Amino acid sequence: MISVKNVSFSYDSEEKEDRKKVLDNVSLDINQGELVAVLGHNGSGKSTLVKTFNGICIPDEGCVTVDGLDTGNEENCGQIRRKVGMVFQNPDNQIVATIVEEDVAFGPENLGIESEQIRKRVDDALRTVGMTAYASHAPHMLSGGQKQRVAIAGVIAMEPSYIVFDESTAMLDPKGRKEVIETIKKLNSKGITIILITHYMEEAALCDRIIVMNKGRVEKDGTPTEIFADAETMQKLGLGVPQPSLLAYELGKQGVKFEKTPLTAEEFIKEFTGKIR
Numbered sequence: 001m002i003s004v005k006n007v008s009f010s011y012d013s014e015e016k017e018d019r020k021k022v023l024d025n026v027s028l029d030i031n032q033g034e035l036v037a038v039l040g041h042n043g044s045g046k047s048t049l050v051k052t053f054n055g056i057c058i059p060d061e062g063c064v065t066v067d068g069l070d071t072g073n074e075e076n077c078g079q080i081r082r083k084v085g086m087v088f089q090n091p092d093n094q095i096v097a098t099i100v101e102e103d104v105a106f107g108p109e110n111l112g113i114e115s116e117q118i119r120k121r122v123d124d125a126l127r128t129v130g131m132t133a134y135a136s137h138a139p140h141m142l143s144g145g146q147k148q149r150v151a152i153a154g155v156i157a158m159e160p161s162y163i164v165f166d167e168s169t170a171m172l173d174p175k176g177r178k179e180v181i182e183t184i185k186k187l188n189s190k191g192i193t194i195i196l197i198t199h200y201m202e203e204a205a206l207c208d209r210i211i212v213m214n215k216g217r218v219e220k221d222g223t224p225t226e227i228f229a230d231a232e233t234m235q236k237l238g239l240g241v242p243q244p245s246l247l248a249y250e251l252g253k254q255g256v257k258f259e260k261t262p263l264t265a266e267e268f269i270k271e272f273t274g275k276i277r
C-alpha cells in the first residue's frame, strides 16, 4: 500500500514569500492491485503528488509510506525506487540504449542482477508488452506507441509493485494510446498496482477509482461512475466527463433520468433503449 498522510509540499524558491503549497494537506491510500486514475487541471499538483510516491519529492509536512517504508528516510530510497516504477510522457527521453533489448536490460543491470536472470527478465518484459519481435531493433525506428511499450518493458524488468504513468499516452496517436492502455490493463491484471495520470476521460473511465486534484488538494475520490455523474463539478474544475456521461447528464436535466451514469456508448445505449421501449 502507498499511504499519503497529511502531506504538504512546496518547491524551493528564492523568495520565501512566493512559496506556495503545491500539495496542501493531502491524505490518501493506494491499495495493492488498484488501477487508479489521477485527474486535475494543469498545475493542480498531479505530477508532484506521484513524485512523493518514490521519494523524488519529500513532504515538508506529513509523510508517505510505501509498504510501510517511509520515503523521508534516506535508507529506504533504493528499495522504494525499485518498488515504484515511473513511465513519463516522452518515450524518447526514457530510452537510453541503441538496441531495444539492451535498453530493457539497463535497469536490472544497474541493480547488479546476474546476467542469466537479466536475460529472463528482459524476455519476460518484452513478451508482456508484445515487443519480442523487436528485441534487436533500434528504438528510434519504432512508432511512438512501440517506443512507449519499450520504456514500460524497461520499468517492468525492475519488477516493481507499483507503476506510475504520468501522461504516458499524451504524445501518442490513437493507435499508440490504445496499445499502451491495453498494456497497462494487462499489467494490472497481473497484480501490479497502477497509478495513471491522464487528461483523457475515457482512459480514466477504465480505472477502478479516480482521484481528482485541484489546487494541491484532493477534490474528489471515487469510482468513475460516481465521479462522472457530477458533470457540473468536473466542468467547473476545468475537466470534462466522457461523452456518454455528459449526454446522460444533459438528458437528466430534461427529465430523462439514468439509474447509473453511463461511461461508454454501450452502457448509454443499454439504459437509453430500455427507457424508450
Ligand SMILES: Nc1ncnc2c1ncn2[C@@H]1O[C@H](COP(=O)(O)OP(=O)(O)OP(=O)(O)O)[C@@H](O)[C@H]1O
Pocket: 011, 012, 022, 040, 041, 042, 043, 044, 045, 046, 047, 048, 049
Ligand atoms: N521543479 C519545480 N520547481 C518549481 N515549481 C514547480 C516545479 N514543478 C512543478 N512546479 C509547480 O508546481 C505546481 C504543480 O505542478 P505539477 O507539475 O505537480 O502539476 P500537474 O498537475 O502535474 O500539471 P500538468 O497537468 O501541467 O502536468 C505548478 O504550479 C508548477 O508550476
Ligand SMILES: [Mg+2]
Pocket: 046, 047, 048, 166
Ligand atoms: Mg504533470
